Amino acid sequence: MNLKQLSEILGLSQTTVSRALNGYPEVSEGTRIRVQAAADKHGYRPNSRAKGLATGRSMVIGHVIPSSSQHEMVNPIFGDFVAGAARTYAEYNYDMMFTHAPDTSIEDSYRSLFNRGVVDGVVLQGPKVDEPRISVLSRMGVPFIVHGRSTCAKGAYDWIDVNNQRSFERATRFLIDLGHRRIALINGLEDMDFAQRRRSGYVAALEEAGIALDPCLLRSAEMTEIYGHQTACEMLKLDDPPTAILASSIISAVGVRRALEDNGLKMGRDVSVIAHDDELSYMRNGMDVPIFTATRSSVRHAGELAAEMLIERINAPNDPPKTCLLEAELVVGSSTGPAPQRA
Amino acid sequence: MNLKQLSEILGLSQTTVSRALNGYPEVSEGTRIRVQAAADKHGYRPNSRAKGLATGRSMVIGHVIPSSSQHEMVNPIFGDFVAGAARTYAEYNYDMMFTHAPDTSIEDSYRSLFNRGVVDGVVLQGPKVDEPRISVLSRMGVPFIVHGRSTCAKGAYDWIDVNNQRSFERATRFLIDLGHRRIALINGLEDMDFAQRRRSGYVAALEEAGIALDPCLLRSAEMTEIYGHQTACEMLKLDDPPTAILASSIISAVGVRRALEDNGLKMGRDVSVIAHDDELSYMRNGMDVPIFTATRSSVRHAGELAAEMLIERINAPNDPPKTCLLEAELVVGSSTGPAPQRA
DNA sequence: TGATGCATCCAAAGCGCTTTGAAAAAGAGT
DNA sequence: ACTCTTTTTCAAAGCGCTTTGGATGCATCA
Missing domain, CATH: 1.10.260.40 (lambda repressor-like DNA-binding domains)
Structure with missing residues (x-):
């Protein structure tokens, strides 16, 4: 018909x-x-193609699947972020398009999506500290929003981000206040912008307290369970092991917990752990009582907001750039406690 | 240009x-x-819209985000399945479209995608035991493939599935052979087809061994970490607690492990655990030595194959239905051991 | 009564591509 | 030199929609 x-x-x-x-x-x-x-x-x-041809708008928004090349890993927060965005899109009658791209041609993918008229705008996920895609998209005139920020990007652009610096500073300070001095940070990949900011929050809190930074207590990699486990195991073997660990994701925190148990240590008593909790739907941080003390911020909600901001941008291409900085909440669970007295 | x-x-x-x-x-x-x-x-x-108009094909494949209504949960396997499919799509120059739909109008979503000419075919994820979408899509003449099967569906259709029945029968038998008699099954939602099949594999193995089925040792719900933890805790409080637990997902298995530790029990010695491992990229089951003994089958690989089968179907709408049954591997880790002697 | 405005409706152009049917150009054969 | 193929190119129609720039009819007003 x-x-x-x-x-x-x-x-x-x-x-x-x-x-x-x-x-x-x-x-x-x-x-x-x-x-x-x-x-x-x-x-x-x-027929939406015909409609699109006639109107010049496709009512489609593009995402490029951020599959980190090295281990072909799907970012675990991907699903929830997308679910949030999709919800908003549905509300505004937009559809959502995905493209998979090897890390090398990720830029081309965006270009192709837009130039072929497939999408009206794109979402840029997982920005790096130095993120070339941002200037590319700006130059192309594609409406876009960044989930996160990029420290090195020059011009202004739309973004939505969690205040990673502040939340990790706060978490670190919380541990220091509990008497911890040996605090480890098991962070995400170093070239990711969020990891950099978390790190600088961590460093700031240590400095403020006059605690010297120990490189042995600082790691970055993709935030898998295995990585959390392995790193924690290694750190626990140090002569002067950490009494507290900050984990950049609840998934690696699970690995940390496993490492503690493998070593016969009790989380919250022998070693304190704080995780960043994106409120992944299948990996909730406990019911009423949080399992982990955590910096909490719903990535799904971020997805909803990001979609809304992008749609606004599409409808008003010339508005001044909009940004949104979400504050993470610090929820206290049973994974933290006072620093144990040295033997 | x-x-x-x-x-x-x-x-x-x-x-x-x-x-x-x-x-x-x-x-x-x-x-x-x-x-x-x-x-x-x-x-x-x-311009792909113009091209689509002229050719009558959109070179787009649709997925409807399977967000279980009740808890607005994103299926954890979603990301990896999609990443696999996306890889294949890229290879064949297809794009990938998503729609979010409340559980009630999920059927409409497929209809809308296809009737508006947005997609050339769709992927049906997470089929239930009785899955109305299958007959709807058949009637509409939409090329589609089901990831999983639906026991109640009448006609023939394309599907790709893991042999859930067999793998859980095997896993259960493995535990029985180790001397376990109190074996629990922490399963997925009961109306999901895969859960039903796993259950029947479990039941079959118990019957074969002449072990009576104890309803107290059988649960189903969405496969979160919390669910695994809570259910395991409850079961451990029984007068006659299980000595072995089958978990339908590695995520709930993590919860089970946490429950064991909370109760001062050692996994593999006091209680054996077998998980189903979809090889989620961020939740790998150990490095060289598996953490959990597991029935293993890569959901990402399934995604790749599903996409391939769907593209074949689109290119040859009248071919006889194709199906693909993958066998899960049983990998033995350190989470299983002989049944402990009763006190 | 004719001019004016308003509410309805329409024919046709155009969006950017593919594809049909035909024409022009180039070789081949005698 | 002329016809007959074969190769190469093209003009125009069509995909299903929106939108421009009229038409048409009807009530209103002088």
């Missing part, structure tokens, strides 16, 4: 039917109702 | 340019090279 057929059935022109369905005022209320009824009855759905 | 502009630059007709770029034989090798060079130089990308 297409417009032509529908208009023939109704004995109206395509123009009128199209206008009736799209809510233009030039059509009488009577015919509008008649048209709408017929459309519903026959299950008419305007 | 569009076709018209490019053809004017070249002094050729749109027809010739189009043919040259699409590899039709009616154009001389000389001009083909010339055209290709110009296209590259100017970064010409055919």
Whole structure:
């Protein structure tokens, strides 16, 4: 069923039917109702490609799957962020498109999506400290939003981010206040912008307290469970092991917990752990009582907001750049406690 | 840059340019090279909407985000399955589209995607035991593939699935052979087809061994970490607690492990655990030595295969239905051991 | 009564591509 | 030199929609 057929059935022109369905005022209320009824009855759905061709808009937003090349890993927060965004898109009648790209051609992927007219805008996930994609997209004139920020990016751009620096500074200070001096940071990949900011929050808190930074207590890699486990195991073998560990994701924190248990240590008593909790739906940090003391910020909610900001941008390409800085909450669970007295 | 502009630059007709770029034989090798060079130089990308309109194909495949309504949970395997599929799509020049739908209108979402001409085919994830979407899609004539199967579905359809029944039967038998008699199954949601099959494999193995089924040792819910933890805790409080636990996902298995530790029990010695391992990229089951004894089958690989099968179906709508049954591997880790002697 | 405005509706152009049917150009054969 | 193929190129139609720039009818006003 297409417009032509529908208009023939109704004995109206395509123009009128199209206008009736799209809510233009030039059509009488009577015919509008008649048209709408017929459309519903026959299950008419305007062909979105044709519509897009005519309007110049595709009502589609593009994401490029951030599959870190090295280990072909899917970012665990990907699913929840996307679910949040999708929810907003559905509300505004946008569809959502994905492209997989090897890390090398990720830029091309964005370019291709936009130049082929597939999407009206794109979401940039997982920005690095130095993120070339941002300037590329700016130059191309693609409406886009960044989930996170990029320290090295020059111009202004739309972004939404968690205050990583502040939340990790706070978490670190919390541990220091509990008497900890040997505090480790098991961080995300070093070239990721968020990791850099978390690190600087951590460093700032240590400095403030006059604690020297020990490189042995600082690691970065992709935030898997295995990585958390292995790193924690190694650190526990140090002559002067950490009494507290900050983990950049709840997933690696799970690995840390496993490491503690493997070593016969009790989390919260022997070693304190604070995790960053993105509130992943399948990896909730406990029910009423949090398992981990955590800096908490819903990545799903961020997805919803990001989508909204992007849609705004698409509708008003010339508005000044918008940004949104979310504050993470510090929730106290049972994984932290006072620093144990040295033997 | 569009076709018209490019053809004017070249002094050729749109027809010739189009043919040259699409590899039709009616154009001389000389001009083909010339055209290709110009296209590259100017970064010409055919508008995919226009192309779709003209060809009647969109080169897009649709997925509907399986967000279980109740807890708005994103299926944890979603990301990896999709990453696999995306890889194949990229190879065949397909794009990938997502729609979020509340559980109630999930059927409409598929209908809308297809009727609006947005997609050439769809992937159906997370089929239930009784899955109405299958017959809907069949009737609509949408090319589709099911990741999993639906026991109640009538006609034939394309699917790819893991042999859940067999793998859980094998895992259960493995535990029985180790001397376990109190074996629990912490399963996925009961109305999901895969959960049903795993359960029947479990039941079959118990029956074979003449062990009576104890309803107290059987649970189903969404496979979160919390669920695994809570369920295991409850079961351990029974008068006659399980000595072995089968977990339907590695994520709930993590919860089970936490429960054991909370209760001062050692996994593999006091209580054996077998998990189903989808090889999620951020939740690997150990490095060289598996953490959990597990039934293993890569969901990412399934995604790749599913995409391939769907593309085949799109290209040959009238071929007889194709199916693919993957066998899960049983990998033995340190989470299982002989049943402890009763006190 | 004719001019004016307003509410409805429509024919046709155009979005950027593919593809049909035909024409022009180039070789081949005699 | 002329016809007959074969190769190469093209103009134009069509995909399904929106939108421009009229038409048409009808009530209103002088």
